[in-house]
Amino acid sequence: MFLYNITLQRASAITHAIHGNFSGTKQQEIVIAHGKIIELLRPDPNTGKVHTLLTVEVFGVVRSLMAFRLTGGTKDYVVVGTDSGRIVILEYQPSKNAFDKIHQETFGKSGCRRIVPGQYLAVDPKGRAVMIGAVEKQKLVYILNRDAAARLTISSPLEAHKANTLVYHVVGVDVGFENPMFACLEMDYEEVDNDPTGEAVANTQQTLTFYELDLGLNHVVRKYSEPLEEHGNFLISVPGGSDGPSGVLICSENYITYKNFGDQPDIRCPIPRRRNDLDDPERGMVFVCSATHKTKSMFFFLAQTEQGDIFKVTLESDEDMVIEIRLKYFDTVAVATAMCVLKTGFLFVASEFGNHYLYQIAHLGDNEDEPEFSSAMPLEEGDTFFFQIRPLRNLVLVDELDSLSPIMTCQIADLANEDTPQLYMACGRGSRSSLRVLRHGLEVSEMAVSELPGNPNAVWTVRRHVEDEFDAYIVVSFVNATLVLSIGETVEEVTDSGFLGTTPTLSCSLLGDDALVQVYPDGIRHIRADKRVNEWKTPGKKAIMKCAVNQRQVVIALTGAELVYFEMDPSGQLNEYTERKEMSADVVCMSLASVPTGEQRSRFLAVGLADNTVRIISLDPADCLQPLSMQALPAQPEALCIVEMGGAEKQDDSGEKGSLGGLYLNIGLQNGVLLRTVLDTVTGDLSDTRTRYLGSRPVKLFRVLMQGQEAVLAMSSRSWLSYSYQARFHLTPLSYETLEFASCFASEQCPEGIVAISTNTLRILALEKLGAVFNQVSTQLQYTPRKFVIHPDSNNLIVIETDHNAYTDATKAQRKQQMAEEMVEAAGEEERELAAEMAAAFLNESFPEVSFGAPKAGLGQWASLVRILDPIQGSTLDSIQLEQNEAAFSVAVLRFANSGDDWFVLVGVVKDLILAPRSVAGGFIYTYRLSEDADKLALVHKTPVEDVPGAIAPFQGRVLISVGKLLRVYDLGKKKLLRKCENKHISNFIVGINTIGNRVIISDIQESFFWVRYKRHENQLIIFADDTVPRWITTASLLDYDTVAGADKFGNIAVVRLPANTNDEVDEDPTGNKALWDRGLLNGASQKAEIIANYHVGEACLSLQKATLIPGGSESLVYTTLSGAVGILVPFTSHEVRQPTTRKPNCLCWKLSFPFIQDHDFFQHLEMHMRAEHPPLCGRDHLSYRSYYFPVKNVIDGDLCEQFNSMEPGKQRSVAEELDRTPAEVSKKLEDIRTRYAF
């Protein structure tokens, strides 16, 4: 079996975020890392929308990311620390829309190792040096400079190693233009290591160490080291030189401390805490991330606590001596991994879990009523300040980036009866968790819907002048009339536009700079800017059947298949070409390309005829109306659209948008098929046709603008958008009802939208999330969803949600009550009344946990609930809160053979689980009877078990339940579940049970799979085979009777299969003396599974399922990862024969009849060439990355193969030549394999 990996949706969890001017213009951009992906975002300061400019998969783990700017430079570089054992400096090239690797310096072995640098990066704020550090011992400093041609140069590394030292954080200290200095949080463990008594551990202190790079002597010295009182978790560099006092802020548990060289005394301020917080008061509070904002006149820091509260930190200084730290509560947002304050007044928050946000900073927190806390305020040791949380005051949410991370589990099923299955995902953590329903399609935001007096046929938008940013009119054509609406504050009908209103319209648009043209059945109306109207009337009894119009040209087809061509001359006059052309069959559709910038005309006209052909006709004055090429079609064409796509997003150095894309002729057929053909811009030849079935209705095509590029809206029974995004063609359905006609639309409120008609309504729509494969509908959940099952009769979901470190609602209410009582009791006699009022106010206040987080109850405190959810409506039908400290771990819905047709829900619950050191007070299996409508749960009984019930699976009318490492068969009893049979020989802890026939496949948490056979006549569960490799299985899926696919927590997916001669008829030892020595080889089973495929995905996969994603598609193995990625592994249908070295005609026919036969061979070679020609960006070897834990076997990386499309054309050609194909053929194959299985 050979598999091909396709990523459907890339990871969305952000591990690092930095900001800077990466394109070298004034615009601020954000670079984020998603683990193995680097992405460049640009927040639009006008609309507040975040646009993704570029996404690159680096096939390595990004461990640190820093923006770097040379002294006096205007452009930021990206410094990346990865697991490649190399430091990489990237430069963003806006003209190519790509990252260029300008330096790659090797310093160590690859992999995330203790002493190989890569974990920490720090740059000198003045842009002279960069330090890259490891977790232990090694630190290297590189001096960066520029050469005569202003190119960035990098020195050889200078060592700043110190053995036996652990590093917690590194920053570059801003010392102005003195020697660059780096501050490290370190801990020296040498003494501890050598102390046999173990007393030294208690006395070891963390130190703050400064390393100075002596630029004169060209070496690094350990300048100064100072032990710290509190254990710090990170450092913030304070602006220095002329901008501020320099030094660092040390964030530690409960305190933030300012430190600097010289006479500067330490300034320490406690971290304020929430007033009346339900959290465990003994828990310390730490800052988890920070952002610095610096202007010429001031600077401040925003620091976020682990509860999500942001504080604005300012320093008060007196003659370069800091005297005070001031903290002021700013706002509360989701807990972030990184925050970026942009110069344009935005705050980008990369959330730890769930969606990411872009806020506008509306106020700088200067509000007087908000109390300010200062280090100068006298406070006793251990005491702290308190503040009151409140809804957002300083921040305004402007954009939200969807993130599925973490995907806890996913099931694919068509529960909504929509033909295409939906992906049901349990996402998120704690109070920010949700159940999301994902459907393939672009999300459509409906801006306006208005009813029209009748059923319109068509709609266009028209600008008044070519320079205008927004459209002026919406023209709606009815059967016998045309309605003109003007776009302004409101949309209202106008009559002074010059358009003829008493006739239906065939087309209308802007002509030249400021004229308008209206084509109607009886003629053409040319409206000049000064409202002069020129009319061209059709001759005799002929009428205009079809027309095609662009900025300067008009072509019409008259009755009798006669083509008439008009072109605008420089004076703005519309002139008819002297000849007319008669076509051989009726004209069904026509299309003109837009006029290329700087040219007079578009050179090609595409005409679709009733004889199932499309012809390209030249409009060049040299051979005007001469046919250039023809393409036969499988069915009659319905619509044509020539667009320029691909590469238009590229921008040259001056910021001018270049158009490097080619022309594509899109042909919509009457049988619902869309063809996309490359139209040669010189000869007009048609080549490289791609086909896609869109729906049951004839396909109509409309040219629209998406992010400044041309795109095609194709309408069949469903609407699709064909667009080019990040060098890849996308054809995505719109998640919206059927539309009939559309045109692009721009107004102040909606700068880039679509106006469309659907029956008798006019709709204004916006498509904002280009590039997204799925649109999602989200339902809020209370705790982290762990697992869910689908009740097959009602299609309802039964979800178990469990959180550690959390309170149940009951405990929360109880604690609140208790706190209120304490409040009253603590008050003196005269304050009693006031205290009672305050307590009442406290009891009444409720802040949504979604934005303010749930209270942390302390370790060993669990809260869970069982919920029945209607996934389509998103409504909760029933929910059962379990008691405090009961944690639900497993769930199943099943019928018992001895209880008739009733459905039961079994929930495995553990009581008082402490994670480390692990201890359990016991567990229960709750048995609930599901009501007839599957909307209520009624508790039947509760069965005690000894350990964690990790997995439950129905089995032959009974149920298999794992209890710790025990596997048991239970039957339904009257008072409890009855244990009938047991196997005690699984190694550690059972995390999953899959059954097929009499076979049971057990996933162990650490020891991969065990194959167990249930022998009914002996009532025994017998292990007959296992795996040879230790895998820390997270999830497994059966592929067939002998084959199982499993994912592990290190991010690998493996397929293992029992050999053909496996015998599951083995018996348990009949002597019954299970002595220690009487086990198989190394305690394993005698028969071993074979490894079929191995692949390192790079992110821990939590769900695997065999599913068909598109109707009529083939089955694939779908996986979802913790970081929010969705991918599939697809099998090659066959593996055969090497491809012929020379292409012969007969061989081509053969290839057509067996298109998949050589796929595997082809892709394997492509992958090989890609590895050599296009090595990963951050220096990690692709093959070794995909073989991180186990050597990659029988899986081809589609992500790498698809980078073919983003390679330079020269390299594309050479790779394609090696494969004996053209680049177009290669990218067609890449597209084909994707569309065959997914989208």
Next chain:
Amino acid sequence: MSFKRDGDDASQLNALKKRRVSDLLAFNIPQEEALLLSNGRFACTVCSWRPVFDTMDVLAVHRAGKRHLASLCRFNVQQQCLREEIQKRRQAAFLQEDDSDPAPLLSQTRHRVHCALLRSIPYNSCCQRGRRKTAADGDSTSAFPEKRMDKPCEGPSHNKAEAEPDTAPLPPVPEQSLDHFGVSSFVHVATDDEDGTKSDATSTEEKVTRRRELEHYLHLRSSGWVKDKAGCWVKDENAEFDSDEDQPPQSQSS
């Protein structure tokens, strides 16, 4: 050091030869006389105390031993009794059936042709022991032919299954106490009606009852009841029961 044998010590050579021959012969151990265990070892099914051996060689050594040979005599006697009993019953059944099948030989041939033409056993996820039985049904009229183990841990050999019926470990129990050995005998009986040759109403009814009995047996067995030496159903101490469940549930037929 070389692995070449030095010298021409004839006795050693003979010893080696003997060992080699016994190794080769080890593969000839009939499948019914040994049992592959879940841990990859072998148990001797001939000896009543079921000794367990690590490898095939040691099993072969055991099979040459005195105690085993003594057990083998007993075992053979038992087997012989069993075969005779089966033959007797077949005869009885045959006489009872009269001549419902006008041409038994013809149908037998037809069946064999059908079996021979099958390229592989039709897929059946059920227990394989039973499957092999099904195919073997045709020629198990006279006595149980002995199947040799080709390889110690060979799995279900599909293509051979038709030609060589497998008798697997079938305990030497008369057929009236069918319950004692569940699936094996269950399938054995069940196959008779697949034959299509004996479609007498009374016998069909009998088979249905028998099947129901067997189903009941399996049901009891899998819900934790075991038979004690006296043949009474008692609770397995490792299984759990409802507190009011003192007697095993009765079969529907009885």
